[in-house]
Amino acid sequence: MEQIQGKYLIDANFFSIKPKKLDSWAWKCILKNPLQFRKRIQWKVGNGISINFWLDNYYANDSLANMLNITNNSLIDTSLKVSHFITGNKEWDVARLQPLVDLVQL
Secondary structure (H helix, E strand, O other): HHHHHHHHHHOOOOOHOOOOOOOHHHHHHHOOOOOHHHHHHOOOOOOOOOOOOOOOOOOOOOHHHHOOOOOOOHHOOOOEEEHHHHOOOOOOOOOHHHHHHHHHOO
């Protein structure tokens, strides 16, 4: 993924880019169906700034929204990043996660 990022994703997110005229045929085919790749890509969390809390599959082979059967995205904040829930020690911030646990149990 690092090689792809260096060539095609400079200052961009894989799931939001559009193919360019000079991109290879293979790369254009990959970009036609990013959801198939989203299901199979796992993230290296790090600081979590570029990872969507609900929609990216950083924890398992699917997003939290799909795993929890949340089909109405208006019920969740889809702009939340994993970084919002990580402390300076790179641990989960349980106090920030607790309201989400309560939401999911509704």
